[in-house]
Amino acid sequence: MAGVPVKCGTIVSFCFVLYAVYYRKNDLGDVRLSPVKDHLLYLENENKVGEGKLQPKVALGYGACHDLFVNATSLLDHKELKGNPEHFNEISNKEEFLKSFAYFFKHGAAAERFVSNGKLYDELIEQALKLPDSRWSIGGNAPLMAKRFYIEGWKVLFAAKMSNKLKKYIPKDIQIVGGEENEEVRDDVHMILEYKTDETFGTLKAPRANRYIVHNDENNPLLSSLEKFDEHLPGFGPNLLVISGLQMMDNYPFKVGDGKDLRAERLDLVKKQILSQPLSTLTHFEMASYVDLELLKHLTTKILPFVDSVGMNEQELTNLYSVLEYGEVSVVADSNPE
Template sequence: MAGAPVKLGSILSFCIVLYAVFYRKDNFGDVRLSPVKQHLLDLERENKVGAGVNQPRVALGYGACHDLFVNATSLLNAKDLKGSPEHFNEISSKEEFLKSFTYFFKHGAAAERFMSNSKLYDELVEESLKLPDSRWAIGGNAPLMAKRFYIEGWKVLLGAKMSNKLKKLIPNDIQIVGSEDTEVRDDVHMILEYKTDETFGPYKSPRANRYIMHNDENNPLLTSLEMLGEHLPKFNPNLLVISGLQMMDNFPFKQDGRDLRAERLDLVKKQILSQPLNTLSHFEMASYVDLELLLHLTTKILPYVDSVGMNEQELSNLNSVLEHGEVIVVADSNPRVATALDQLRKTFQLIRQKNKEHGSKRKLTRIHVHTLAYQAILTVKGSEWKRTKAAAAKASLTAHRYVCNSQNIELDKCKLLLDDSFSTTTEDNNNSRVFFEPTKPVACWDEVLDNDEVEICVAPVLICTEAQLTAGAGDNISAAGLVLQVEK
């Protein structure tokens, strides 16, 4: 639905008609599903990625790993949990691991933690490999986003140190740089997955999600950074994606009074600044709990990028760090649209402030927030970002396809959580609402923020009710949101 949000008082009767026509259920479920699916597919079909000389080019860093997927409740025994669920910044014992996992499980919240106990970590990997449904896959933000860009038709340069065995899981046409050492020992990430309404002792998960644990050696050091930098001038990307920095979270960097982490992040900043202004830069947020690292990001990374992508947990956390200097460990796993939009606006303005404070030649012109129920993309009008409405639709479709692990969208595996209307802000004096029309499911409107006119688009997600994959969903959704927004 294009145009400004509609005044509530003037359209009450229309709302009643909308509710009667579209919000009723029939024998096959929510009657909104079919028109929403059709119109999202139409938007995707009408908007193609450039080909030939117009094929866009993306460079991505940093890192890669082997993901070991395991059913969380098969690996862990709730009877071993002693005491209440509890949050820890890093994990050093089995007791802390169980408490930390349960803390996020009961909220249905995604989390990623560093385990400092290498012996325990190796034992858990061994136990996981004995389970019949455990499986290996390529992991890491950069490789997963790289594969999505490649699938959608982009030319891709990936900065990642990986073994030849791991490289075989990447399409041949993706150019990989980052290591000349053929004896690389790949980092392993454990992906503990669980489904909606699954139980762990007395706790029940409100949504399907995953808890990621790692004991990395390569990724926290961004070992591919320099080699990616060497290849950037010749590759000449249209887009540079910065990701994987959460691997630095709670990693023991400081030695002999030297802050190696700050030094490596300064080099990331230098790499972004080395790119011409017409090369757009995107930072992919993740699950961070280390306040010092987050504060580094607010001075060394965020002031110099054009775009930021994140989920609802990461949005709350980033907003809190920027506004109050405090970490939020867990947030609402399915926030109201109005709540997320308010946080999105505030975060946009706070990062814009950082642009000015640091004298950056770049200004933030795009934020993409992906949640279980909807996609929200903000872009500055007149900026280099194009086709925001189609990008929101593409991200929504990718969310369903990836989680269901199928290109086909079957209505009996879909549900909508978005109501028949939503408020655009939580402010008390607000009397504007957007009405969700199944035949025009992506709602877009204009606002003025930080003296710039911006466009905000919200697309409903056809939520996959039979989740096959959870880890990597955010990377695929974020990349899909970007693929249509950059045009040569």
């Protein structure tokens, strides 16, 4: 009879496990998130824009682009992939492009890479435009956040060198600075290769939906709107300064002459811009995907110590932790982190 309690205990334990799994899957998420949601709603209600209060002001930099959205597996042919998926810091030919895409696709991880081969990039754009489901939109964290702040009732100053065609995506009441009057601007184009959960690319299957971004930028890596932005900030007097778009500097071939590091110099100007704001102005830095260790180290000394908040997804947080703790870049993180 000694075995009966053991068997009963095992059955009871098994039932508890099943209950725990069911509870975790169906209810625990709501239990954990409910207080967070409730407090966010409380903060929103306590800090409504307008209603007798002064209109808050936000200044956002730097840059904007045309985003071309395309289904990744419609554009790319898995039969052209020769060899195993592989990570590259920048893309110089079609083989590297396919291997790099496949590398992040199999992990279901987001990535953004610079294509140094302009001819290849133009060919990819031309192919993408032939697909029936490709579509255009304005791109860049700064303009998308600018539009959201405007909808929420803020007065917005936005820094970017943009063509008149691209400016049409921005509400007229948003003040845009960064280019000269009547200056002809060639907008940078980013291609957003999207894929869904469980979508396949040859023998590879994506564990989650995500996107792989490529660009061949000319304006954004140099933060070409920075100086004009600097001229307008004192008169605008923002309550919040948002810094974004620095990932465009990642693996960009900056020309270094006379022993000078142009990228470091541009980041020093960003730091100076942040520190020149009154103490009452809060500063937010929007992170992104980085693979250049030197650039990340610059960010940890020139930008991060001087901002009030940082926006990151789970992969970017893992990467920043890896750099700070181990001095190494974490190229890809768990697609379903805890």
